[in-house]
Amino acid sequence: MTESRFEMALVGYGALGSDPDWLRQRLSSKLPSKSFLRIQGWNNPSFEDAAAKQLVTVDPAERLKLVHQMQRAVAEDVPVMALYLSTRTAIFDKAVFSDWYYTPQGVFGLYPHFLNKHALATGKKAGV
Numbered sequence: 001m002t003e004s005r006f007e008m009a010l011v012g013y014g015a016l017g018s019d020p021d022w023l024r025q026r027l028s029s030k031l032p033s034k035s036f037l038r039i040q041g042w043n044n045p046s047f048e049d050a051a052a053k054q055l056v057t058v059d060p061a062e063r064l065k066l067v068h069q070m071q072r073a074v075a076e077d078v079p080v081m082a083l084y085l086s087t088r089t090a091i092f093d094k095a096v097f098s099d100w101y102y103t104p105q106g107v108f109g110l111y112p113h114f115l116n117k118h119a120l121a122t123g124k125k126a127g128v
Helices: 020-027 045-056 060-077 117-122
Strands: none
Touching: 020 045, 020 060, 045 060
């Protein structure tokens, strides 16, 4: 896997996420391959330049421009594509805690999930 001797790989991990540095960690050819989650064999100079700069840029407007540059590079080359999202299964012991619940519209706009901080903090099925 770390030698990148393949033309295509199907892997079962989540989407690219919304953290620009997570994107850099998965797609940058400058980083050593230490994870199966890292995309192998893709190299785009525009992406690499923007990824390196966004890592140290503190101005939000400038960082946003760099992130957009990263996203354009990925969109033009398509080194990775989400083909599907798997169904999530949750198994828990009702004798220990029985008030897990799905949050309508998800937590912070993400997919509806049975685990959320409110249930963990309060121990109750209440709130958003």
